Amino acid sequence: MSPRTGRPRTGRTPNISLRINPDAYQVARVAAVKAKMTVGQWLEEAITEKREREQEAEDVTKADC
Secondary structure, three states, rough: OOOOOOOOOOOOOOOOOOOOHHHHHHHHHHHHHHHHOOOHHHHHHHHHHHHHHHHHHHHHHHHOO
């Protein structure tokens, strides 16, 4: 068996860097502060909500066929 490579497991989720329009970041930052969340938490929630809306719209479109 080959030796393990890469970073050791820390039990924490990995961080990523994103390039984002500064205006969009500011909107997310303000919304996160109002919701008493971190920007990362707010973005995760926004992504999940968008994915759910798109799935519902897709389900409705399939039902109409």
